[in-house]
Amino acid sequence: MRHLRSRHVGALAVLASGALVLAACGGSSDDNGGGGDAKPLSEIKVAGVVKGLDNPFFITIKDGMEAAAAEYGIQLTVEAAPGLNDETGQANKLDTLAGQGFDCFVVIPISSNNLTQGLGKISQQGIPIVNIDSPVDPAGLEAAGGKINAFVGTDNTAAGAKGGAVMKEVLGEDATVGLVAGLAGNVTSNERIDGFQEGAAGMTFDGPINADWDTTKALDAANAMLASNPDISGFFAANDQMAQGIAQAVEQAGRSDIRVMGVDGIEAILADIAAGKVYGSVSQYPYVMGLLGVEACIVAAQGGTVPEFVESPAVVITPDNVDKAIADFPLPPEAYENPFATLIQR
Amino acid sequence: MTPSVSGSGVTVQTVTPDTAIPWRIRLKDPYFWANWTVVAAFIVFFALFVALEPGNFLTAFNVNSILTAAAVPAILTLGQAFVIMTAGIDLSNAAVLTLGAVSFGLGFANGYPLVVCMLMAIVAGLIAGLINGILVAIFKIADFIVTLGMLSLAGGVALVISDARPVQVIDPFLARMAINSIWVVPILMIIALVLLVIAQFVLTQTRFGTYVLATGGDSGVARAMGVNIKKIKISVYAISGTLAGVAAILTVARIGSAEPAVNTTFLLNSVAAVVLGGVSLFGGRGNMIGPFVGAILLMMIVNGLTVAGVPQYYQYIAVGVIIFLSAILVRNAK
Amino acid sequence: MTMMSRDYTVPPPPAQPSIEARNIDKAFGSVQALKDVSMWALPGEVTAIIGDNGAGKSTLIKIIAGVETADGGEVLLDGQQVNFTKPESARQAGIETVYQTLGLVEDLTIWQNLFLNREIVRNWGITRTLNKSAMRSQATEMLDDLDVYIPSVKARVRGLSGGQRQAVAIARAAGWSSRVVIMDEPTAALGVRETAKVEALIGRLRDKGLAIIVISHNFDQVLRVSDQVWAMRQGRVMAGLRAAETSGDELVALITGAVAGATTVRNEEGLVD
Numbered sequence: 001m002r003h004l005r006s007r008h009v010g011a012l013a014v015l016a017s018g019a020l021v022l023a024a025c026g027g028s029s030d031d032n033g034g035g036g037d038a039k040p041l042s043e044i045k046v047a048g049v050v051k052g053l054d055n056p057f058f059i060t061i062k063d064g065m066e067a068a069a070a071e072y073g074i075q076l077t078v079e080a081a082p083g084l085n086d087e088t089g090q091a092n093k094l095d096t097l098a099g100q101g102f103d104c105f106v107v108i109p110i111s112s113n114n115l116t117q118g119l120g121k122i123s124q125q126g127i128p129i130v131n132i133d134s135p136v137d138p139a140g141l142e143a144a145g146g147k148i149n150a151f152v153g154t155d156n157t158a159a160g161a162k163g164g165a166v167m168k169e170v171l172g173e174d175a176t177v178g179l180v181a182g183l184a185g186n187v188t189s190n191e192r193i194d195g196f197q198e199g200a201a202g203m204t205f206d207g208p209i210n211a212d213w214d215t216t217k218a219l220d221a222a223n224a225m226l227a228s229n230p231d232i233s234g235f236f237a238a239n240d241q242m243a244q245g246i247a248q249a250v251e252q253a254g255r256s257d258i259r260v261m262g263v264d265g266i267e268a269i270l271a272d273i274a275a276g277k278v279y280g281s282v283s284q285y286p287y288v289m290g291l292l293g294v295e296a297c298i299v300a301a302q303g304g305t306v307p308e309f310v311e312s313p314a315v316v317i318t319p320d321n322v323d324k325a326i327a328d329f330p331l332p333p334e335a336y337e338n339p340f341a342t343l344i345q346r
Numbered sequence: 347m348t349p350s351v352s353g354s355g356v357t358v359q360t361v362t363p364d365t366a367i368p369w370r371i372r373l374k375d376p377y378f379w380a381n382w383t384v385v386a387a388f389i390v391f392f393a394l395f396v397a398l399e400p401g402n403f404l405t406a407f408n409v410n411s412i413l414t415a416a417a418v419p420a421i422l423t424l425g426q427a428f429v430i431m432t433a434g435i436d437l438s439n440a441a442v443l444t445l446g447a448v449s450f451g452l453g454f455a456n457g458y459p460l461v462v463c464m465l466m467a468i469v470a471g472l473i474a475g476l477i478n479g480i481l482v483a484i485f486k487i488a489d490f491i492v493t494l495g496m497l498s499l500a501g502g503v504a505l506v507i508s509d510a511r512p513v514q515v516i517d518p519f520l521a522r523m524a525i526n527s528i529w530v531v532p533i534l535m536i537i538a539l540v541l542l543v544i545a546q547f548v549l550t551q552t553r554f555g556t557y558v559l560a561t562g563g564d565s566g567v568a569r570a571m572g573v574n575i576k577k578i579k580i581s582v583y584a585i586s587g588t589l590a591g592v593a594a595i596l597t598v599a600r601i602g603s604a605e606p607a608v609n610t611t612f613l614l615n616s617v618a619a620v621v622l623g624g625v626s627l628f629g630g631r632g633n634m635i636g637p638f639v640g641a642i643l644l645m646m647i648v649n650g651l652t653v654a655g656v657p658q659y660y661q662y663i664a665v666g667v668i669i670f671l672s673a674i675l676v677r678n679a680k
Numbered sequence: 681m682t683m684m685s686r687d688y689t690v691p692p693p694p695a696q697p698s699i700e701a702r703n704i705d706k707a708f709g710s711v712q713a714l715k716d717v718s719m720w721a722l723p724g725e726v727t728a729i730i731g732d733n734g735a736g737k738s739t740l741i742k743i744i745a746g747v748e749t750a751d752g753g754e755v756l757l758d759g760q761q762v763n764f765t766k767p768e769s770a771r772q773a774g775i776e777t778v779y780q781t782l783g784l785v786e787d788l789t790i791w792q793n794l795f796l797n798r799e800i801v802r803n804w805g806i807t808r809t810l811n812k813s814a815m816r817s818q819a820t821e822m823l824d825d826l827d828v829y830i831p832s833v834k835a836r837v838r839g840l841s842g843g844q845r846q847a848v849a850i851a852r853a854a855g856w857s858s859r860v861v862i863m864d865e866p867t868a869a870l871g872v873r874e875t876a877k878v879e880a881l882i883g884r885l886r887d888k889g890l891a892i893i894v895i896s897h898n899f900d901q902v903l904r905v906s907d908q909v910w911a912m913r914q915g916r917v918m919a920g921l922r923a924a925e926t927s928g929d930e931l932v933a934l935i936t937g938a939v940a941g942a943t944t945v946r947n948e949e950g951l952v953d
Contacts (some may be wrong), residue, residue, distance in 0.1 A: 053658055080658060085607045092415040092645070096652045099407030111512060113602035117524055140602050143516045144525075183607055184510035210510070243637065347953055551809040553799050556788070560796060563785040570783050573798040628788035 037121035037346050038302050039103065043075045046297045047102040048078040048290075049094050051110050051134070055084060055213070055241065056266040057286050060330055061133065064290025065106065071343065072298055076330035077102070080109040082214055085183050087114035098125075104297035106130045106290075112137035112187050120144030128300035132293040132312075133286070134188050150306040154265075154314040156188050160195025161209070163261050166316050167234055168200040170279065177234040178225040179208035180218050180242050183307045183345045189213075189238040192263050196236050196346055206232060211242050226253055233258055240264040240281055247277045265317060267329055273322040280318040287330030288312050295340035304343050312336070384640045386621050387672055395650035402653050406427030409530045416645040417534035418443075418600070419615050421593040421621075423641040424545045424634060426616040430550075433562040434482060434489040434581055435630025438496035440613035441504070442474040446594030448504040451513030451604025455535065460519060461624045468591040469599075474500050475587020479580030489544060493583075501608045508606040521597035534596050538638075541589070558582060562629020615644055622672045653668040688919040688934075690718075696759055698723045698774070698891035699744060699860050704753035705741055713739040715755070715915045721860065721891040721908065726882060726901040728894050728923070730913035731935050737895050740912070741862050744893070746770030760798065774858035778849045780865050786838040790830060791819035792942075793837055794852045822855040826884055833845045843874025845879055854885050861885060862893045866935050867901065879905050899928045 005145035047066050050058045069076035071162050079097060081090035087110045094107070095118045105122055109115040112135060119129055119136065123146040132152045141148065167177060177200065182189035193208050206229050216238060222245065226232060235250070235258060237243040243262025248257045262269055265283020272278040289312045296306045313336040317325045325331040376526045393574025395403045402408065414452060422439050429436045446467035453463035481492040526533050549555035560568040569575045595613075598604050621627060622643065647668060649662045682837050693700070697720035706714040714736045721727035729737045730879060741746040743809040744755060746764030754761050757773055764770045767777075784793050795815045801808040819833040828847045831841075844864060853861045866882070882905060896902050902909055903923055911918045911934040918934045933939040 045589075066367055077655065078658075082611060083660065086609055086611050087601050087605060087607070088415075088418065088609060092411070092648070093652060095411040096408065096649045097416060099405055100402055100653065111601070111603065111605055113512070113514060116599065116602045120525075135513065140514060140516055144521065144602070184505050186607075187512075188510070188600060273646060274576060310648075339479075374762070383722065552807065553810065556792060556796070556799065556810065559788060560785045560792075563787040567781075567783045567785050568796070570767070572771070626787075630785065 027280060028184055032306040034172055038071075040344060041298070041344075044074040044104075044298060044301050044302070045102045046074055046104050046106060047097045047295055048076065048095065048106040048294070049090065049115070050078060050108045050300070051090070052082075052084040052086075053080045056268065057239065057264045057284075060286040061108070061267065061290035061293075063330065064287035064292075065294045066290075066297075067287070068291045068294035072346075073296075074294075076294065081110065085110065088112055091115055091118055092097045094122075094263050098122050102127065103301035104128045104130065106132060106293040106297050107136070108133045109136050110134075113140050116140045116144045116146065118335050119148075120146035123147045128297065130296045130300065130306070133284075134165045148308075148309060149233070149300050150296045151306055152275025152289055152296060152310045152312055154312055155195075156191035157195035157198070159263055159282045159284060159314045160192035160197075161199030161276070162195075162265060162314060162316050163192075163236060164196040164201075165237060166199075166280055166318065167196070167259065167261055170202055171203070171234050173202040173206075175233040176206055176229065176231050178222065178232045178245060178246075179228070180235060180237040181210050182213040182238040182242070183206040184210040184212070191237075192238045200236075209316060211237075211238075211245070213239055213241060215241045215245035215248075215318050218242035219249045222246040222249035226250075226255070233281075235260045237262045237311075240266045240269040243269060243281065244272065247272060251277065265325075267316075269318060269324055270326045270329060273319060274326060274342045275318070280316055283315050283317050283325070283332065285313050285330070285332050285336075287313070288332065288336060292338065292340060295338070295344060299340050299343040302345055306343070307339055310337075312338060350544065353501070356527045356603040371478050373484070374480065382636070383624060384636045384643060386442050387566045387622075388639050388643045388646070391623050391647060391650065395646070395654065396652075398654050403650060406530045408649065408653065409529050410527055410532055412642070412646050412649045413530070413535040414532045414600070415634060416642040417532065417648065418593045418596050418644060419612060419619065420535075420538045420641040421541055421589050421596070422612055422616040423619040423637045424425045424541055425589035426631065427620045427623070427625055427634055427637040428545070428549075428558060428582040429430050429489075429586050430617075430620050430625050430627060431558050431562045431629055431632055432582050433627075434476065435493065435563070436580065436583060436625075437493040437613060438474065438478060439499055439586055439590045439616055441497045441500035441608045442587050443594045443597060444608045445474060445500040445507075446471045446510045446591035448513075450594060450598050451515060452507055454515050454517075454604065455513045460517060467594045468588055470618065471587040471589070471591025471594065472584055473587070475584040475590070476580065478587065479583030482583060483576040483579035484506070489642075495609075497613075510602065510606055512606060513604040515598050515603050524596075525601040534600070534637050537592075537596065540632055540637050549634055554578070555579070559587050561629055563631070605617070615641065618669050620646055687802075688921075690917075690920040693720045693722060693953060695720055695722055697756075698758060699893070700756040700759075701744065702754050702756065704740065704743060704755070705751045706736075706743060706748065706886040707751055713915055714743075714750070717912075717915070717917050719910045719917055719920060721893050723859070724886060724889045724892045725747065725907040726886050726892045726905050727908040727910065728896055728906035729910045730896060730902060730910060730931060731901065735912040735913070735935065736915040738864065740830050741777070741893070741895065744770070744860070745862055745935060756839055770799060771856070775805050775860040775862065776853035776857035777862045778853045778864065780871050784837045784845055784849055787836060789836050790823075790840075790848055792818045793848060794822060794833075798856065806930055815934065826851050826854060826881055828881065841874065842870050843877055846874070846878050848868065850878070850881055851886070852860045854888070854890065857890060860891045861891065862895075864895045865897065867896075867898070868896065876900070902931070904927060913937055943947060 050061055052058055065076060065078060079093045091232050094115050098118055098121055107115055122129060128149040130150045130251055131148045147313050157169050179193055181193050197205060206225055209221040211221045236304055237244045240262040247260045250260060259279040261280045263282045265281050269278055269281045292312055299306050313332045315332050426436055447625030450463045450467040450472040451467045462668050469639055478492055482485050482489045523533050557573045557578050560573055565575050571646055619640035620637045622640035625637060651664055684759055702718050704714050704717040717740060731737050743750050746767045746769050800811040801812045802811045810950040817835055828851055867878050882892060906923045909923050910920045911931055913935050
């Protein structure tokens with residue numbers, strides 16, 4: 001017990017130096033005021049808050065953001081919540097970044113509401129906000145005194161519908177499709193599933209069962225659905241990671257007749273489509289979304305006006321166009337519209 | 347009083363009452379260290395982050411962000427501390443929070459007055475807590491299993507009630523509560539601090555508090571002494587559930603909607619904060635201040651690392667390492 | 681050398697006993713733990729109960745302390761018949777027990793242990809708070825009263841030695857007891873010096889006028905410390921002797937059955953065989 005104090009001091013010193021080392025891994029940021037017209041690119045700081053960095057879709061968005069940052073020479077910081085459903089964690093991240101002197105924010109909220117208060121505070125500081133992929137609820141935002149300068153994304157319902165149309169074409173109206181949704185209650189998931197059912201109207205649907213965006217849970221869900229309904233000839237998953245789980249289940253069940261489709265267009269799914277394990281995916285080109293998002297931010301940070309709604313490309317990838325898709329990845333196999341590039345002042 | 351030696355070789359010595367234990371002796375008491383290690387760690391990290399990012403860390407805005415983020419975890423931690431002090435554990439608090447939030451949303455969607463919605467959240471938490479407590483105390487099922495089951499059950503009931511869809515809650519009072527602050531301290535944190543004061547009072551100044559520690563320290567002895575173990579155990583789980591209901595209201599205010607998804611980070615952080623705060627997982631000792639500070643510390647670390655620009659993945663590692671080290675430190679203080 | 685069997689007929693108690701058991705029967709399932717057991721303990725005396733394992737000592741103690749209820753027979757407290765259905769009733773009647781496992785909560789302080797479930801509170805109307813200063817000073821008094829050396833009542837039990845813990849447990853029992861203190865193997869786990877201290881403490885308790893009942897396997901201790909000894913064997917009382925009038929050898933012989941003891945008798949009520 002005599003040595004208690006010195007042992008404690010020693011341990012605390014270890015703790016402190018450990019954290020110091022870790023902190024040194026990151027750089028320190030300069031405190032730079034925002035505002036001013038046609039700010040030089042090298043001085044522009046953009047913050048991105050995405051849903052979660054353990055998902056390839058959002059990692060690709062981050063890649064697109066970084067590509068834009070590299071091309072224009074701006075400073076970019078991307079943060080995410082520890083998990084895809086940690087709404088409070090994401091709000092905490094945004095709050096932390098809000099006070100750090102960024103010129104513009106690119107955000108993908110986990111739910112339509114969880115970032116609203118933080119965004120309100122940011123708008124009140126006069127900092128522009130670009131919302132990509134998952135929309136922030138406009139009414140809530142307005143009540144919090146916030147304002148979105150631009151939205152870049154795909155209408156998730158339209159994306160689902162495109163997938164539904166393709167499924168209907170391939171299987172015909174008399175078939176049954178199993179639906180596997182993401183996190184229960186999630187807006188993106190709901191829209192994609194609803195959209196799919198619209199696009200595939202007339203077909204019979206089983207589910208939707210929630211698999212929380214998780215590959216293994218989707219595998220189990222697919223097995224359960226197959227067991228209770230062997231008539232299923234197709235599966236639609238609200239994201240690609242779940243589609244991969246379903247494809248595994250289908251393969252293990254020996255049902256090569258079943259068509260599996262997902263949404264997202266991640267690189268792994270393209271390989272699966274080429275290999276014939278998965279039939280298709282509605283690719284939303286996360287890379288482009290990230291790219292466009294940052295570009296929109298640059299324009300806004302320079303004081304320019306951005307168009308309020310920009311649709312990022314959504315293409316259904318099937319065995320017909322998968323080779324080109326793989327070759328062009330992460331960009332879409334088709335050309336797309338970029339309204340921002342011309343607005344940026346170098 | 348001077349010591350005297352009686353015939354049998356035993357000395358008599360009186361102790362001056364209450365406050366006169368010298369600090370030298372206090373510092374040698376391992377219990378002191380277990381409780382206050384977290385405060386020391388807090389000071390160290392605070393100083394560290396201020397030194398690293400003087401312009402960005404110690405701003406009113408940033409401190410406000412930290413305290414806002416810490417309010418809900420701190421409240422959950424108080425409830426968890428009560429339970430762990432009886433040598434139990436509540437794995438369901440995050441799910442009960444969701445249940446409370448969804449109950450709030452149900453009331454709100456039906457147009458009930460705000461107070462009623464708040465009551466619905468709290469009552470939902472209380473009921474869940476009572477069920478936990480009764481299963482543990484009366485049916486003698488292991489706390490781990492009971493609360494694990496409640497984690498599933500509450501999450502599932504939340505999905506059923508809400509039909510898996512979030513309810514948007516836009517209300518000026520809640521918005522003010524979530525956004526406003528007094529100086530740098532957000533109202534949310536003030537609410538948490540009030541609960542801390544009450545909890546610490548109950549623990550140290552009431553018989554209930556003594557019985558909680560006795561139950562955790564040695565429930566057999568406590569029972570033999572006539573303490574109603576069942577009542578104590580039911581009470582602490584009920585407290586944890588009720589506090590989860592209160593935390594639900596604050597969460598709904600903060601994110602503007604009643605969401606049906608369970609955020610397990612809350613659960614993990616509440617247990618980590620309790621252990622960091624010097625409460626033994628085997629029960630029987632600790633106070634409320636340590637865990638509360640631990641909850642704030644965890645949020646401060648994430649914030650500090652973000653401000654310092656530490657890449658996301660290293661942040662996870664850092665938090666994990668810090669929890670390990672702190673647990674070892676606390677453990678060595680025996 | 682064979683032991684002379686002498687008349688083990690038990691004389692009636694020389695004074696009103698604090699506690700008396702008459703013809704107690706107790707069975708657990710098919711096992712008859714106590715058979716027609718009678719004994720008594722006087723105030724201001726140390727009464728020892730000895731016997732081999734399974735002799736029924738613990739069961740007898742539990743019945744007196746209200747932890748078990750007898751199937752037959754009666755228990756009298758200061759001459760009045762009592763019927764304890766739970767330990768709490770026995771405690772309220774003034775009977776306290778110090779168990780082998782001590783019954784102290786290690787993480788709590790001495791004063792907290794002394795006052796567990798008997799806390800002194802201040803009443804504020806809607807709530808009652810602990811009156812810690814009163815409890816601390818009374819705890820100090822309780823220990824001083826018995827000449828127990830503890831540096832501070834604020835110390836946690838965890839940091840005390842075996843003898844000190846035993847002293848605290850005994851002080852608690854003595855502090856709350858008004859009549860009878862029962863101790864089950866109080867020095868079994870202690871070294872020589874601490875045993876001596878605890879025996880001295882027991883002596884002081886006796887001097888205060890309480891009836892002390894001690895279960896012990898240590899016959900030297902029994903002869904040293906007690907005034908009355910009850911020897912039990914296989915659920916029956918073999919003899920009740922004044923400690924001064926017996927020896928270690930005799931006690932051994934009684935509890936092992938080498939010598940035929942008497943079945944318990946009550947002279948006043950007539951002989952019961």
